[in-house]
Amino acid sequence: MADTAIFDVDGTLVDTNYHHALAWSRAFGRYGITLPMWRIHRGIGMGGDRFVPEIAGREVEQAHGDDLRATWSEEFDRLIGEVQPFEGAHELLAEVKERGFRLVLASSGKAQHVETFLDLFDGKSLADGWTTSDDVEVSKPQPDLLSTALAAVDGASGVMVGDSIFDAQAAARLQMPTLGVRTGGFSVGELHEAGVLQVFDSLVAFRQALDGTPLARASR
Known part of the structure; x- marks a missing residue:
């Protein structure tokens, strides 16, 4: 867990x-x-x-x-x-927090962009930490960003949630399970082939299925 x-x-x-x-x-x-x-x-x-x-x-x-x-x-x-948050982003993160998980928002984007994005779904009020390009020298599919994210909250074991095959490839290098959403445009087959355990059509569908995922309940 x-x-x-x-x-x-x-x-x-x-x-x-x-x-x-x-x-x-x-x-x-x-x-x-x-x-x-x-x-x-x-x-x-x-x-x-x-x-x-x-x-x-x-x-x-x-x-x-x-x-x-x-x-x-x-x-x-x-x-x-013009950028908008996906429906249910805040609610999903809030529920994951309620289930006892440390929450890290892991981005390799520029700091000013990340700040803008987090404000779109009130992410700063929920996250225990977040990352930007300033925090890593090498980006995905290398695992540095995920290692940094885990260390930022003193986490022992993580679950990655992403939209791309590169998220899964980075997580696999750390033997970290990945859950996926199709919001990035990759197919279900591509995401599974990259190592994603479960794929959801939307964040709303993901939240409704949390009980059947590795994010059902935290280990702490």
């Missing part, structure tokens, strides 16, 4: 994945790089340090990596006012 619930933020609690894809498309376009939107979307969930070489190639990373990430941030800032 676990004592800590670690929730991804982008794409899991707030509906940002397609905003991210559009911002990356525009950033690449400013450097004359045209990539199909579906290809960009397939990489959403990785940190920006891994995203550019994975999606556009090492040559693009070497030539424009840092500039692309800065440009992406500018483009995303233009869209962030």
Whole structure:
């Protein structure tokens, strides 16, 4: 049994994945790089340090990596006012807390973006801690973010909740179970193949099924 619930933020609690894809498309376009939107979307969930070489190639990373990430941030800032929380985000987190879990909101996003997102569902009033890109050097699918999140609340054992295969891959490196929601656009089959134990169509459906998940009751 676990004592800590670690929730991804982008794409899991707030509906940002397609905003991210559009911002990356525009950033690449400013450097004359045209990539199909579906290809960009397939990489959403990785940190920006891994995203550019994975999606556009090492040559693009070497030539424009840092500039692309800065440009992406500018483009995303233009869209962030349109971001909304997913239905039931606050209620789900509140119930997980009531069931005795330490709660960490684990994001590798920029600090100013994370602050904005948490305010959308009143996450600061619920979380025992949260992370930003300032807290890790290497992002998902490496497990550093989850290790940092667990340590932030002195947790002994965690359960990861995310929307992407990269969440599951990071958790698997720590032998941490993952629960998934389809809000990021990955299919049920893809999430299961990546190691996700159970997949839910929405946060509302997830909350209704909590009794049948590893988040039924905390170990402490």
